[in-house]
Each structure stands twice: as C-alpha cells, then as structure tokens.
Amino acid sequence: MQLEAEDYAAILAVLESVASSQDTRDYATRVSAGLYQLLPCRGASCTEVDAAGRRVVSEPAPPFPPGWIAQYGPAFEKYAWQHPLFERLVAGERVGPLSWSIDGADSAFADTELYRAFYEPNGVRRQVVLIFPTVEGTSIVISIDCAAEHPCGERESAVLATIAPLLENSYRLVRRAAGRSPWPVAEARPAGAPAGLPAPIDVDPRDGLTIDDAQLRAHKLLRAAGLTTRQSEIALMVASGAATSQIALSLGISPGTVRKHLEAVHATLGVSSRAAVAATVMRVVHPEAAGILAHPVLAR
Template identity: 35%
Template sequence: MDARPAPDKAARVLEALADIGAASTLDDWARRACRHLLDIVPGVSSTYTEVNTATGRAAAVVHPDPGLAWFAQWRPFFGEHAHENPIVAHIEATGDGSVATWLDRDPERRFERTALYRGFYVPNGIRSQIGFALATEPGEFVGFAVNRDGGHFAVGERTTLTLLRLHLLNLYRLVAAREAGVSGLSDARAGALGLTARQTDVVRLVVAGRTNDQIAAELGISAGTVRKHLEAVFGMLGVASRAALVARALGTDAARLR
C-alpha cells in the first residue's frame, strides 16, 4: 500500500507551506500553521505550544480560536497536568518528536485514567490526538497537535504530517529571522553557496517570502526569468523546494529533526 500523500493532498501541503512561510511574525506563523494542519488532517481542533527559556517566549494557539475566556478557564489546569500527555512525556524523556498518537505512546491506554484526560480533554470533546515536536535548541519546545473526538489517524495522514514536520522548523527559523529584521542571506553566505549576484537577489526575496510574480516585479524581470534562476539555484544546491532553499540560505539543517 502506497502511504505517500495523494497528488491533490501533496498540492495542498505545498500551498500550505507557501502560506505559512509568508507569515510576518511567529504568532502569525503559528496561527497559519494550525489552520492548515486542521484543513489537511481534519479534527475538532489543532493546537500549537511554544516555550523558549532563553528568550522567555511562551505561546499557545488553538484553532478554531476558543476565545480568551476559554484560555483563562483552562490554562492553569492544563499547565499543571500537561506532563501527563503521553506524547509530551515521550518527547521529554527521549527527545523524539516524531509524529505519533496517544495510542502509539501509550498502547495500554493508561493515559485515559489521568486527570489531564478526564478533566481537560474529555470535557473539551477530545478523545484522540496526533502530535509532533520540532527539533529545536535546548530550552526550546515547539509542538503541534490535531485533536479528534475519537477514532484513529490513517497512515496517509501520518505521512502528510511527517512531510509537513520536515519543513516547519525551517519556516520557523525563516519567520523568526524576518520578525527580527534579519535579511537571512549575507553576501558571505551567498558567496559560499556559489550564487551569482542576480541569483542572490532572487534568493533573498524567496527568503523574505515573496512569490515569483512579486520577485519579478521588484527586480524588473519576467516571472519566467525568475523561474529559470530558481531552477538553476535548485540544481546547484541540490534542493527541491523553496523551504529547502530557505534552509540552505539560512544555514539551517533539516537533519536536526529527530
């Protein structure tokens, strides 16, 4: 059985990555990612959690947005019992943030007897979850989950989330650099990659989240010429997507994903 995403699903993933990568801030990035996750893998909600002890940044996003009153009601209880989630417990114990469900990490279903499951998830209509974390620096946690009111997650859905996970960290770094006002591609880095002056111009605009048409307008060239420059750069750098190109430009390494 072929577990690869269907062509239409693959196209939706590419569209999602392009939209997520166009975010101007990390908060915007998280909201876009949650919205697309729930569109690609249906459920009752999708969630995002980020903690960075170095910068003091902490963020939580739920889609659809349940409102401030919901967060005020549930945040203290969830924060106290979050460690009971078997996906979170596994990540904390092993550093393995790969895509998994509650049943994957807790086949004996002991989690269903915990305060977190009975006191938070069940009242909110959640009885199954699939989630993953991005491999970040020590002191950082960036994780996503899709929640359902029951049932299992198909092999194809797991494959799709694994594909998304491979690119989300690079997009996180890209948007963080954009939010901080960092260009992302220095002259020295461009030289080390062997880019020409025009290729450098094009790649910098890709890093900035521009589309081919927008790049063409800014540089005063045709969209076809932009495509030719990108085809040459893709071949030279051995990458096959804009997300992978951004990773090379920023000097990040997808192999850090565990």
C-alpha cells in the first residue's frame, strides 16, 4: 500500500517524540501513544518480553483500566504459548510486521483458550505485530490491536513496515543513552535453556565500524547511496528523530563532529534539512515511497 505524504509527516512526528525518551520505559510509553494516535486502532502496546524468564512488562495506549491485569494477566501467562507468533518470539527472531486474524487464515486461533480468555473479551480480532530482540536477551513486541469497529488493514502494516527499522534504531539509541534499562532485569535463564545467538555483523572496510543484523540492510542501502558507515549510522539516528546532542552522546563523539558528518550527509544526499534527511532515509529503505517523500511537507 502507498502511504500519503501526511502519513510520513505523522511518522516523523512520532519518531521525534520517541527520540526524546528518557529511558526505555518512557520509550515504550511514547511508542504506544504515538502509534495509537497515528492509527485508528482499538489499542497499541510496546512490551518487553523475556520468554525464558516468563516476564512481561507492557506500556499500552490507552492505559490498562483498574483491575485489568489481575483479570486477564493470568490467562495470558497460562496460555501464551498458543499465540500464533509464540515460537518465533521464543526463538528471539526479528518479526514483521506480521499479522494474524481470526477472520482469515488464523481462524483456528479463535478456538484456543488464549483467544477465548484474553483476546475475545477485549474485542480483539486481529493484530499487526512487530518484534525485535534486545541486547539483554529479551524482545520488544510492538502490536496494533484491531477490533470489529477498528478492523485495521494494509495501512497499519505499511506504517509499521516503514517505521520498524527506525523504532528499533531509536530503542538502541535510548538504551545507550540511559544505561541500564529501568524495566525489571531479566532473570537468569533456566538450566538447559538455549542461549541467545550473537547477531551477525558486517564490517565496512572504509572505517572498520561494525553493524549488527538489525540495521544491516538499511546501512547497505545508505552506503550504496554514497554514505560511509558512520554517516549512515548518523542518518538513521536523524531519521529516528534524534537530536545532535543525543547522537553525540550515543556515539561518544562531540556535537561538532556530528554536525560535520551531517554536513557531509546533506551534501551526499542533496538535501538541506533534518526532515529531508529523514525522508531520504525512508525513501532509500522503502523505494516504493519515492514519490510521496518528495512532497514539500517532508522537504522543509
């Protein structure tokens, strides 16, 4: 689905808010609130899941009503393994965005205890889900809940597909700046539980920087556009909504050095503003959006 120029402008606004997060819990709150405002859904949530330690910490929008966790939490914990994406979550895979729907190929899910005890009472008939692993061995699960009155569709998937690498980049940026996550630390894995595998890395011989698999594709596309690895990293951070001071703190360099890199980014990409850098990054990573991202509202 082709998004509109206004969609991309709204995505940039969400990313700018997320980049202002004080810590990873604040990040989760801002992600949920931003997506809930951006998409006409029943609810949005950003959740840290430790599948091995059986720990879930969620920041939903709108917030859970009083007594909600006590009422529905036990059922979710007991039957979570029945979720259509559970095996991929346990494996620590990067997922999505993918969706399940009881009105489509996943109709059998409607007969599970998890659906009847958790999703059905809350009116959820479909979800669009994005999952990415963290360095702590947990996973961040971002989900859009869809109901009969908010059926969701291609736009939700298109928005999440566009924003996914930038949300993951923002999480890593906030995580670095905040130090230890204020969310409860994951408990030790049970004896015999499989250890998480290190993410593959790629090295750019021009400057020796390593890039983990989460951003490998975006980096390669930006390097193909003429940026060095460091410039690609900074361009991705700008597209994630990060300010110069945040980029400097995250990378351990001075704000002046960041500005010099940004001057090179502007010259290479042929743009003159941070918004235009962000739009160009989205266009490079999502070439189907080329026409929309040239819209004046994104080139200011």
